[in-house]
Amino acid sequence: MNVALWITAGVLAAVCLVGSSKMFVPQKKLAAVGASAQWVLEFSPGALKAIGAIELLAAIGLILPAALGIAPVLVPLVATGLVLLFACAVTMRLRRGEKATITGDLIYLALAAFIAWGRFGPTPFTG
Template identity: 65%
Template structure:
């Protein structure tokens, strides 16, 4: 086991899980309040409250799926599978930003996309939890 890569993967996984947990606030904070914070939050007005709850629920499940399978040692292969799904989530977020013409606010989505791809690559490839 490459301890440095293993540690880096855990750090990135924890960071992604934290970002996803913070992002679930869209389920509890009114859309108008999120949109009033700044240009980067205006996208929520394009979605219904129900759609935002679905997105928030997926983010909550993703945060759990990035950490719990490995910590509990129950189907740890779900960690890279979840990371792949998180990457798809951020592809969608980046696409939405491009369609809205928000090129300046796309950078965090691309960084999170890269982090998710790194976790998927690392846990499917050189540092899997099993075998």
């Protein structure tokens, strides 16, 4: 089970690391990626930078605390925060009527919930 949690954390950290590009890529370039990226036009550049910063910190927080053995309780806290972030993403996609692109956000939400459950749950898996 511990291996599954590490793999899931690594995948989710990679997703968050790629998503953190919102901090560096201009809003117009992000919107030009495709129809699934039009949501960025509804947010200010500052809000996009904040979302990108949250995703960058999440990528770091999913891996480093447990890998270094320094405050490993941060991992399930970060995963819980990601559950909230992806729940907001699902809500935003539903509000915009983007039901075709909601699948990815639901998968990421489930991965974050799995990590939170596995590291925080009734019998936390550590190590």
